[in-house]
Amino acid sequence: MTIPFEFPRDKVKAGDRVVVLDTIGTVLDEVEVVAVKALKAYDRTLLVKVKAPSGVARRIAGIRVQSPHVTMPLHAPVPRREDDAVVCRCGRVTAAEIRALVRAGYRDINEIKVVSRAAMGACGGKNCGPLIQRIFREEGVPDFTDNTRRPLFLEVPLGVFAGVGEEGEGDA
């Protein structure tokens, strides 16, 4: 059975024993790696060939890389601290900061951007935009102005626009 593997190359080599899982993460068996192939066409994805009993082989979807405790339930529930949630990862802005602005009367997300720096980062508000909208609705404020979306939708070096490429990665 050959499985695509998208973790660092040194994580798996021929001769290793690995735990194989099905599509929902159920442990199927511990099997032997017989070959690891890296094809240029697959970029950094490795092809890991394992030897497994026929009853198991057809159900294999992946190889376990984390130790089992990572996915085990905790002994007690973790109290929900929603306001600590980071709404904008680019600017590290929390839900509490946005909520305070909404409560202070802010109704234009463009203005929230200015004072909080949310949506000013690399992603252009792709992630925080819907989360900020949700906070408005949670606060019972249905009427607000969404922020203006502008290009670029991903960051591109100046050298690429100039047709001379960027440093470090060779000239385009």
Next chain:
Amino acid sequence: MRNAYDVIILGAGSVGAPAAFALAQAGLKTLVIDTAPSVGQGSNKAAIGGIRATHSDPAKIRLGLRSLEVFSTWQETYGDDIEWFRGGYAFVAYREREEKILKDLLAIQKPYGLNIDWLGSNQMREVIPDLNPDGLIGGTFSPDDGSASPMLSAHAFYTQAKRLGAEFRFSETPTEILTERGRVRGVRTDKGQYAAPVVVNAAGGRAAQVAALADVNVPVRPDCHEAAITEPVARFLRPMVVDIRPTAGSSNYYFYQHITGQIIFCITPSPSIWGDDRRETSRFLPMVAQRMIDLMPRLRGIRVRRTWRELYPMTPDGSPIVGWSQEVEGFLLAVGMCGQGYMLGPGVGELVARMVQQTLTPSDREVLGYLAPDRTYAGQEKLK
């Protein structure tokens, strides 16, 4: 009387917000009306943030010097961080033509006491180490100029003005400037009616349409400029760099490193692109990127984050229009800032307040002489 004010300002932007602050400081009951849902949503937030007093027209030099003082002392005076950074302005020369233009300007600028000097190529490279040395003659450098965040500045003027009692009505569009026997009486909007003996037009790119609400003509029409901002990188550049060489498709362009580490830049299209179409184009970035990398090869690896297009409210001679309308008494024009509304705003705002209070100084009268709405518009500013 409810809905009665001393002054109504139309436009909560680069000029309207500081004017509201200055008027509220003077104790006048001030109302600001803007079509947008919050402060500074027109051309203010499109300004790249450069602030200089080193102009070539005496009125702009004076307004610029005062504005610079307000921006640079804002945080210590009022507490709001507006991201002020004193990095200076550098106009670079690679040809005799630009060397002559800049040296001729120096002769005008020096008598006003501006801190600006000519630097040879080696001195210029000490100020801007990454400048392309090939053919560099030198340039002018004014270390007291700087930059700040237009959005944070407008927001600071707005919050301080509110604190002093100024009222703001957003998402509200003026439909008529009410007059009676040639005198301003107030403003009607799509949501209400407000009385005041003075109405200030601070509508930036929409100045002509707003003046038309009082049947007044102002010779302001917008042209389009585009700008962009990059990801933040560690500080390597202090001044605003301005290259005034005309090239096919563009005249001057300028860029600087904001206090957040981001490079912000802009180019002046040639010929001008008239109109008010604010949609970004795909022509802008290749054009400006080539010129910037030619001037500073190190920029090539820095990634562009966002781009936008906005309006320069232009006048026939390239100088702002500040003064009382000759047609309608009580209608004050603070318009046609020609792309410098942000950097001139605090100075213009205070001047507007002194006009309304009738406390003009001799220097104010001289400034207003240059900016009068009924001037001939025959001159042409040397360096816009």
